[in-house]
Amino acid sequence: MISLWRDMNGRGQVAVALAFLVLLFAPVAATRYLLSVLTLILYFVYVGQAWNLMMGYAGQLSLGHALYVGLGGYISAALWVHFGIGPWLGVVPSVAIAAAFGAAIGWLGFRFGIEGVYFSLLTIAFAEFTRIGFDHIGFVGGAGGLFIPYEESRLGEWWNLRGSQVFFYYLAFGMAVLAVLLTALLARSRLGYQWLAIREDETAARALGIDVFRAKMKAVLISSSMTAVGGVFYAFYYNSLFPAQLFDMSRSIELILGPIVGGTGTVFGPVIGAFVLTPLGEILIAVTEKAGINAPGAKAIFFGLILMAIIYLVPTGVWPWLSQRLGFARRRS
Amino acid sequence: MSALLSVVDVGKRFRGLIAVDRVSFTVEAGEIFAVIGPNGAGKTTLFNMIAGVLAPNEGTITFRGERISGRTPDAVCRLGVARTFQIVRPFPALTVEDNVVIGALLHRTEMAAARRHARDVLATLDLFDKRDFRASALTLPDRKRLELARALATDPKLLLLDEVMAGLRPTETDRMVEILRGVNRDMGVTILLIEHVMRAVMALAGHMLVLHHGAPIAKGKPEDVVRDQKVITSYLGQESI
Ligand SMILES: Nc1ncnc2c1ncn2[C@@H]1O[C@H](COP(=O)(O)OP(=O)(O)O)[C@@H](O)[C@H]1O
Ligand SMILES: [Mg+2]
Numbered sequence: 228m229i230s231l232w233r234d235m236n237g238r239g240q241v242a243v244a245l246a247f248l249v250l251l252f253a254p255v256a257a258t259r260y261l262l263s264v265l266t267l268i269l270y271f272v273y274v275g276q277a278w279n280l281m282m283g284y285a286g287q288l289s290l291g292h293a294l295y296v297g298l299g300g301y302i303s304a305a306l307w308v309h310f311g312i313g314p315w316l317g318v319v320p321s322v323a324i325a326a327a328f329g330a331a332i333g334w335l336g337f338r339f340g341i342e343g344v345y346f347s348l349l350t351i352a353f354a355e356f357t358r359i360g361f362d363h364i365g366f367v368g369g370a371g372g373l374f375i376p377y378e379e380s381r382l383g384e385w386w387n388l389r390g391s392q393v394f395f396y397y398l399a400f401g402m403a404v405l406a407v408l409l410t411a412l413l414a415r416s417r418l419g420y421q422w423l424a425i426r427e428d429e430t431a432a433r434a435l436g437i438d439v440f441r442a443k444m445k446a447v448l449i450s451s452s453m454t455a456v457g458g459v460f461y462a463f464y465y466n467s468l469f470p471a472q473l474f475d476m477s478r479s480i481e482l483i484l485g486p487i488v489g490g491t492g493t494v495f496g497p498v499i500g501a502f503v504l505t506p507l508g509e510i511l512i513a514v515t516e517k518a519g520i521n522a523p524g525a526k527a528i529f530f531g532l533i534l535m536a537i538i539y540l541v542p543t544g545v546w547p548w549l550s551q552r553l554g555f556a557r558r559r560s
Numbered sequence: 561m562s563a564l565l566s567v568v569d570v571g572k573r574f575r576g577l578i579a580v581d582r583v584s585f586t587v588e589a590g591e592i593f594a595v596i597g598p599n600g601a602g603k604t605t606l607f608n609m610i611a612g613v614l615a616p617n618e619g620t621i622t623f624r625g626e627r628i629s630g631r632t633p634d635a636v637c638r639l640g641v642a643r644t645f646q647i648v649r650p651f652p653a654l655t656v657e658d659n660v661v662i663g664a665l666l667h668r669t670e671m672a673a674a675r676r677h678a679r680d681v682l683a684t685l686d687l688f689d690k691r692d693f694r695a696s697a698l699t700l701p702d703r704k705r706l707e708l709a710r711a712l713a714t715d716p717k718l719l720l721l722d723e724v725m726a727g728l729r730p731t732e733t734d735r736m737v738e739i740l741r742g743v744n745r746d747m748g749v750t751i752l753l754i755e756h757v758m759r760a761v762m763a764l765a766g767h768m769l770v771l772h773h774g775a776p777i778a779k780g781k782p783e784d785v786v787r788d789q790k791v792i793t794s795y796l797g798q799e800s801i
Binding site (some may be wrong): 230415416420421423427428430431432433434435436438439468516528 | 611632634638642645649650651653654660661662663665666669671674710711714724733784800
């Protein structure tokens with residue numbers, strides 16, 4: 228954490244401090260709509276960071292992270308709806324079960340040498356099977372969805388995540404900040420370096436005494452646990468859960484676009500990525516509406532084109548390019 | 561003095577091909593031991609068995625009295641056997657220093673200590689000034705040095721070096737010989753090296769083994785081995801043609 232701060236020069240530190248303060252005081256000035264967009268951005272910072280640990284650092288490409296969001300969301304929502312168990316408690320089994328799924332995927336993949344694209348396929352398969360499974364679990368509403376009821380009397384029970392927009396904004400903000408700090412901490416830790424070694428060359432990593440299986444398992448466990456917490460947030464923020472929505476492949480992709488555009492394997496990449504992409508999506512919705520284009524998919528096509536342009540222009544991500552252009556990185560002595 | 565490494569009747573077959581054929585030798589603590597032989601003689605295969613990459617079909621390998629044949633490469637490394645790859649494998653996107661830090665972290669949990677150790681090792685190998693370069697930006701001789709630095713940073717008791725001199729110019733070879741002597745003498749690291757550059761072998765090795773078609777054809781002190789008729793016809797003679 229301290230080294231994250233120290234690795235930046237004065238300009239970088241000022242920029243980060245300013246961004247932090249602006250976000251901290253945003254609710255004072257922001258409209259409800261703007262606040263909802265910012266909340267969404269911070270949510271994507273959080274889950275993007277969780278994915279980044281596994282891909283950007285440990286080099287394991289998961290294309291099924293919606294699985295952990297879905298499990299976290301469904302389990303915590305079901306515990307609340309059926310048993311009145313609040314999310315602060317419900318987050319524990321949510322994380323445990325998501326981590327167990329992560330462990331199963333990791334164990335299968337890493338123990339049996341399912342690597343590269345095949346590992347990614349495995350992550351997709353788990354998410355898809357789980358989606359189909361949830362379609363048929365009556366307890367959580369099946370394909371018809373699970374809803375957290377709106378109760379007037381509970382409004383303001385922030386301890387049950389029944390809060391206002393401002394409350395959810397700060398919750399997302401806190402989660403995003405913690406995710407950034409955790410990434411910074413891990414990136415500079417022994418485990419973080421083991422991940423980098425594995426990402427770069429597994430054979431060489433092994434020759435340097437790294438227990439590759441263990442290190443990869445830690446990556447998938449940390450990443451899936453973190454993502455599940457994001458799912459709990461999602462459930463209590465949106466209050467409605469559908470398998471086709473939560474576990475869908477497109478959700479997994481959506482979640483990883485931020486870090487990819489911002490720069491994988493960096494602490495601030497997922498942050499910048501979310502701040503670029505989420506508003507872009509909102510702007511595209513507004514523009515296509517204004518222009519009277521309501522052809523389905525028009526937004527997706529524009530979005531795709533802009534995405535391609537960004538990736539073409541800055542293939543290693545916006546953050547490495549930006550921090551270089553603006554001179555944020557400290558020259559190491 | 562008991563042997564640091566002992567290889568007993570070790571053999572490895574790849575389908576029909578006998579890559580290593582019942583090889584035995586021992587390496588004493590503190591010495592520099594060389595394995596030579598023409599290309600395809602089975603030297604790298606032998607190294608891979610010691611390092612845990614390949615399991616031998618027969619025979620046993622023991623390190624400090626403990627059987628290591630059949631263990632995984634990371635387990636062998638943690639016991640104190642570090643190796644370099646004939647075809648270098650740096651972590652390309654990382655800096656030179658971070659490459660070495662990863663080695664240093666094997667027996668250190670604290671980052672600052674690992675970084676200090678990495679820098680010491682880099683200084684020993686004349687790489688200190690290039691510590692902020694990306695490994696992918698290094699020239700081949702520097703990559704060979706980085707390969708050695710990374711292995712050395714794990715504080716090995718035994719260092720396996722697979723043709724670290726290959727591709728070096730004569731002056732660079734001399735420097736490498738000097739470095740390896742220092743590593744052996746000052747750091748007390750036992751070295752087992754595969755080498756084609758005879759000048760380096762003669763300068764460094766206390767004992768050597770000659771492999772030919774996987775089989776040992778000579779063993780002993782370098783000055784005796786190079787006079788051996790079988791060695792001259794199968795290997796050294798070939799070199800001078
Ligand atoms: N993984 C492998 N599969 C099949 N054959 C191999 C393999 N590794 C090495 N060989 C063969 O074993 C023999 C010895 O190779 P190697 O140990 O690399 O020799 P050297 O290092 O002495 O040049 C060669 O004929 C080589 O083709
Ligand atoms: Mg070889």
